[in-house]
Amino acid sequence: MTTTPDTATGTARATEYPLRRKKLRHSQGFLAFWLLAPALLAVFGVIIYPTLRTLLISFFQVDSALATSTPFVGLRNYVDVLTAHGFWSAAGRTLYFTVVSTSFELVLGLVVAGLLNARFRGRWLFRTIVVIPWALPTIVNAAMWKGIFNAQYGSLNALLTQLHLIRDYHEWLGDPNTALNMVILADVWKMTPLVAFFLLAGLTSIPTELYEAARIDRASWPQVFRSIVLPMLVPSISIVLVLRTIDAFKVFDIIYAMTRGGPVNSTQTIAFYAYTTAFSDQQFGLGSALSYVIVLAILGLTTIYLRLLRRSEMSLL
Numbered sequence: 001m002t003t004t005p006d007t008a009t010g011t012a013r014a015t016e017y018p019l020r021r022k023k024l025r026h027s028q029g030f031l032a033f034w035l036l037a038p039a040l041l042a043v044f045g046v047i048i049y050p051t052l053r054t055l056l057i058s059f060f061q062v063d064s065a066l067a068t069s070t071p072f073v074g075l076r077n078y079v080d081v082l083t084a085h086g087f088w089s090a091a092g093r094t095l096y097f098t099v100v101s102t103s104f105e106l107v108l109g110l111v112v113a114g115l116l117n118a119r120f121r122g123r124w125l126f127r128t129i130v131v132i133p134w135a136l137p138t139i140v141n142a143a144m145w146k147g148i149f150n151a152q153y154g155s156l157n158a159l160l161t162q163l164h165l166i167r168d169y170h171e172w173l174g175d176p177n178t179a180l181n182m183v184i185l186a187d188v189w190k191m192t193p194l195v196a197f198f199l200l201a202g203l204t205s206i207p208t209e210l211y212e213a214a215r216i217d218r219a220s221w222p223q224v225f226r227s228i229v230l231p232m233l234v235p236s237i238s239i240v241l242v243l244r245t246i247d248a249f250k251v252f253d254i255i256y257a258m259t260r261g262g263p264v265n266s267t268q269t270i271a272f273y274a275y276t277t278a279f280s281d282q283q284f285g286l287g288s289a290l291s292y293v294i295v296l297a298i299l300g301l302t303t304i305y306l307r308l309l310r311r312s313e314m315s316l317l
Helices: 005-057 076-082 085-117 123-130 138-148 155-162 179-204 208-216 221-249 253-258 270-280 284-316
Strands: none
Touching: 005 284, 076 284, 085 123, 085 179, 085 221, 085 270, 085 284, 138 155, 138 179, 138 253, 179 221, 179 253, 208 221, 221 284, 253 270, 270 284
């Protein structure tokens, strides 16, 4: 059988086309790799390597940054951490901080979200003002509230004195009985707008037909909230609780800026306890073990939250 020139040319083109596509795909993959290489390098250097390095150090006795002898101790650091009195005291304060701050932020955030969802003139301005506390850096927020709570010239003492609620100026951050609650107040003021906007997203997704049907049925507001609003907000509440629990349980920056863990360790959370153990006491092995204990605790709390919320969602439905 004789092959015509046109047939030969067509066969050559059919063979060349897959090769050209393969080369193009290879060049695109090569380019994509080099474009992603800086991000991958940053993730490895900032997240993956320190995480693995911390896990490795947690199994060794490292008592100094310049230590030449670092014997392997296995799980002894974890045992020492879990049997230390300071750890359980810090864990209790952390749990208190997490539960109280998250509860207030959720309740206040729901109220603010309802106001933001209402229709009135100038709503855009109200939404802009509400987001300001969350937009402030944590250090600025801590410095502002530290000035408000100041024992000599703080505006809180001045207000309460003029209202005749207290006689003398009080050392709010210097009193072990009130210091942690004052830090919680500062944290709630900053993070409530974030919670409110998460819940606002859930409120705006509720169909208006449901409200109209409830109005026709003459349902009261508590009935509307329980039967319509709350079930529809469960996914948003789940996200808020998980994110805020994780963030509150590892709180460090606002504690460092406002009280440095004092007075008398009354505001020393578990993250700050890990910091002082590792960098102040130079016990890097114990500090690394503490870090992973915090990770496991957050994982456990998140799992419990999600299961409880799933059950509540099923019961509401």
